[in-house]
Amino acid sequence: MSKYYVNKFLYTVDRDPELLRRYKEDPRALVTTWEQSIGPKLNDYERSTVHALTDAEREALIQHDYVALFEMGAHFFLSLTIFIALYDEEYMAKHGPLSFQREFAAKLSHWTGKEYPSVAT
Template sequence: MSKYYVNKFLFTVDRDPDYLKRYTEDPRSFVVTWEQSIGPKLIGNEGEASTVHGFTTAERDALINHDYVALFEMGAHFFLNLTLFIGIYDEPYLTKSGPLSFQREFAAKLQHWRDKEYPSVET
């Protein structure tokens, strides 16, 4: 797994309202667009791009399907993973089930990790 590239995706999408909206509405198209034209750009340097990174099929599928459990299991940074999906799901869950509803679901879906060592987030 390219933890760096997945974490860069989580970081940049979570911090840009337009990216977050596009990712929420059409994840398949946005992930492909991000991987080809947004992700290669060096943060803070629009003039240079990297050609080194790309998603694996498993990473791409997890991002497209908003599969935050798979991303966690592959070693995506826990906080970046959580905050991105809070941005997507917090409001719908809030109106449905009250405060912290999505966070509780996120924790429940990761219960099988309770007695295991968390995946490393080293890049």
């Protein structure tokens, strides 16, 4: 398990409009590209060999599965921000303001009153 690497995916994609567009249009292709050429980058030249996604993490990212990501302990701010970027506009147009955010909350309702999975890394 690598919460760090899941967070690195969310962080690097959310801050880059082009990667974000590709993550919306073809998540599987973008996740593959990310694992090959973006995730391992420590900076423009240096590469890191430390982290890798598990199959479950990869699948959660490909499926835009924010419930699974919450349950894995992905950072709540990164997860909320990136999925708002992907879905807020279309939900807003169809169902009004905050409809995506409220659906997001409802899908996690089984965690109400329980201790959440830790986001500590």
